[in-house]
Amino acid sequence: MYLCFDVGGTFVKYGVFDEQGQLQLESKRPTALNSKADFLADLVAIYHRLAQQYSLTGIGISFPGFIDSQKGQALLAGAIDILHGENIVALLGEAIGQPDLPIALGNDANCAAIAEQYAGSAQKITDFCLITLGTGIGGALVQNGEIYEGSHFRAGEFGMMVCDFTQEGYKTLHELASTSALVTRYRQAMGWSAEKKISGEEIMADTSEVAKEVKKTWSDYVAVTIFNMVAQFDPALVLLGGGISQNPALLPLVKDALARNPYWKDFQTEIDTCHFYNQSGLIGAYYLISKLERKQLQ
Structure with missing residues (x-):
């Protein structure tokens, strides 16, 4: 199962998907913009809490800005300026205590397009x-x-x-x-x-x-x-x-x-x-991480 985040300047939406892509849980919390440490601590707390309920095998993240999806880096982090230039995949894996955990990061608009491509108006x-x-x-x-x-x-x-x-x-x-x-x-x-x-x-x-x-x-x-x-x-x-x-x-x-x-x-x-609206970032993040995990298993 996958934990997915849709990070915005106001809220971080998150959800748990099963391997068929069905959303099992969805919620949100205000985005912690005070510091990098606070931002990461919120995501880590969500991960550990949900890992007690679900067998999480990877994380997908929809994120604003110029995103190097291959390296997992926010070259420019949009409204989340505390993370400009940071490798979010590496930071989150280390903060969780699982540096080898599969984590996929993508630009938020690209995630919306991926959602439409796989399950929406652009199939x-x-x-x-x-x-x-x-x-x-x-x-x-x-x-x-x-x-x-x-x-x-x-x-x-x-x-x-x-x-x-x-x-x-x-x-x-x-x-x-x-x-x-x-x-x-x-x-x-x-x-x-x-x-x-x-x-x-x-x-x-x-x-x-x-x-x-x-x-x-x-x-x-x-x-x-x-x-x-x-x-x-x-x-x-x-x-x-x-x-x-x-x-x-x-x-x-x-x-x-x-x-x-x-x-x-x-x-x-x-x-x-578009077919999807509020859930497009989460759905796109799900397809990102499921694709990454399949690639790693090949």
């Missing part, structure tokens, strides 16, 4: 692109059935693209096409302060003319993100993820925006939403 598809819409823009590329990480493990950083230089300068798609960008643009249109609470779900449900215009402008940037990916990589499928992807209004909105692009007719490919 039997060898070339696809995943774009997550959330606080920022995340992404992953699968080519010839394998995650493409890039020579510096930075592939899939779609949110860092600059696409509207003459109007927005060096603003990236994080600032223009994310769900956070939609919320910011809506607040500005309504004349609200930054403290006013509003969710993407509420904005999607607003049928006022102001909201329609805000969503139209925002969806144009989402469509640019998709078009640029398709023009570069020619995937068979583009999957949209993140919390807002669960809203049934998103896909028609984005497809309408793509249709406004006169070049889309020459590049268009299938667009769909």
Whole structure:
């Protein structure tokens, strides 16, 4: 059985999977960001507690940032800056007291893509692109059935693209096409302060003319993100993820925006939403560790 972690800047989600990939237990706890020692101590405590209930043979970890999955190192650890440059696999194995325990580490967006590839919306598809819409823009590329990480493990950083230089300068798609960008643009249109609470779900449900215009402008940037990916990589499928992807209004909105692009007719490919949402990191981490263990047994 496998213990899997999905590490985020707010929570560490964790779950136990059996060898058939069935989730036997799922929970979460706040991410310990005070120090490296505190962070590791939390994961170690979870491991030892669950090892008393389950026969754990490996650990899978979904983690933010630039991740060298071969070495188990976080070259840049995203919101978990206490672990920048650290070899998380080695640190955790030593902290648990089992340096030879199989541990697999992968970038969180890549883990989401792996989950979709094996059990979600991208099954039997060898070339696809995943774009997550959330606080920022995340992404992953699968080519010839394998995650493409890039020579510096930075592939899939779609949110860092600059696409509207003459109007927005060096603003990236994080600032223009994310769900956070939609919320910011809506607040500005309504004349609200930054403290006013509003969710993407509420904005999607607003049928006022102001909201329609805000969503139209925002969806144009989402469509640019998709078009640029398709023009570069020619995937068979583009999957949209993140919390807002669960809203049934998103896909028609984005497809309408793509249709406004006169070049889309020459590049268009299938667009769909992810099957998994909150559990995608855990499920992807499970497939990582199960694949690693099978490889080690060969």
